[in-house]
Amino acid sequence: xxxxxxxxxxxxxxxxxxxxxxxxxxxxxxxxxxxxxxxxxxxxxxxxxxxxxxxxxxxxxxxxxxxxxxxxxxxxxxxxxxxxxxxxxxxxxxxxxxxxxxxxxxxxxxxxxxxxxxxxxxxxxxxxxxxxxxxxxxxxxxxxxxxxxxxxxxxxxxxxxxxxxxxxxxxxxxxxxxxxxxxxxxxxxxxxxxxxxxxxxxxxxxxxxxxxxxxxxxxxxxxxxxxxxxxxxxxxxxxxxxxxxxxxxxxxxxxxxxxxxxxxxxxxxxxxxxxxxxxxxxxxxxxxxxxxxxxxxxxxxxxxx
Numbered sequence: 001x002x003x004x005x006x007x008x009x010x011x012x013x014x015x016x017x018x019x020x021x022x023x024x025x026x027x028x029x030x031x032x033x034x035x036x037x038x039x040x041x042x043x044x045x046x047x048x049x050x051x052x053x054x055x056x057x058x059x060x061x062x063x064x065x066x067x068x069x070x071x072x073x074x075x076x077x078x079x080x081x082x083x084x085x086x087x088x089x090x091x092x093x094x095x096x097x098x099x100x101x102x103x104x105x106x107x108x109x110x111x112x113x114x115x116x117x118x119x120x121x122x123x124x125x126x127x128x129x130x131x132x133x134x135x136x137x138x139x140x141x142x143x144x145x146x147x148x149x150x151x152x153x154x155x156x157x158x159x160x161x162x163x164x165x166x167x168x169x170x171x172x173x174x175x176x177x178x179x180x181x182x183x184x185x186x187x188x189x190x191x192x193x194x195x196x197x198x199x200x201x202x203x204x205x206x207x208x209x210x211x212x213x214x215x216x217x218x219x220x221x222x223x224x225x226x227x228x229x230x231x232x233x234x235x236x237x238x239x240x241x242x243x244x245x246x247x248x249x250x251x252x253x254x255x256x257x258x259x260x261x262x263x264x265x266x267x268x269x270x271x272x273x274x275x276x277x278x279x280x281x282x283x284x285x286x287x288x289x290x291x292x293x294x295x296x297x298x299x300x301x302x303x304x305x
Contacts, residue, residue, distance in 0.1 A: 037294035
């Protein structure tokens with residue numbers, strides 16, 4: 001073998017060939033990411049490298065699937081043969097397969113996140129014919145860690161965790177602002193003025209149904225908040241305000257979700273309410289478990305906002 005061939009081969013990361021092989025079989029970036037337990041972004045990045053190396057598009061995106069080019073079809077049997085040969089000298093290693101695994105993933109999260117995440121996860125696992133299942137455990141900022149440990153959860157998804165130490169790792173999933181959720185039959189405008197907002201009837205949502213930080217913002221503006229009901233859970237509050245003039249001030253991602261499944265509508269809150277970040281948190285001693293790596297990559301690909 002010449003040095004030139006060695007150099008060319010060195011450019012071909014084995015993982016790239018695996019991505020090519022899987023794309024050829026699945027014709028889908030999403031399904032390839034699921035099978036290989038990586039994010040869709042990682043697959044797209046690998047495909048870009050493959051295109052650069054082979055100087056060909058290889059796979060062309062259409063409405064139905066990723067269609068291989070003629071050159072990709074020529075490469076496919078050669079790459080398949082190469083991978084089969086390599087597999088003969090590779091040590092046996094049990095691999096997590098979400099299509100056959102009976103794994104039950106336990107996730108702790110607040111109920112504003114529960115609706116959004118559970119809907120997205122169930123849609124993805126049914127669409128991709130996955131065999132894994134999920135158990136969701138409601139929690140709040142006061143008992144994040146307690147819920148996670150009590151139920152031996154695999155992941156905690158929460159806003160701005162304050163307990164992170166060497167035992168935990170955290171990854172930012174997204175940032176969110178706040179919005180007003182309301183029944184459009186009682187509020188005709190798509191946006192509230194500050195005066196309208198201050199004069200509205202409100203629901204309060206807090207972990208103990210008592211004073212929340214929105215109350216503090218009203219007080220700082222010398223306004224008494226007209227709270228008609230207090231709730232410890234988002235879902236109850238969202239049902240209650242339908243067919244009323246009452247407004248809920250909730251994270252924008254949750255407002256968007258509840259508006260999508262009801263007659264409610266939402267708009268930006270007309271006062272300054274600090275935005276926040278939502279994190280995915282896990283125990284470091286589970287960091288390299290293949291099933292949990294797959295789960296974290298799976299959730300990272302969800303469009304929350």
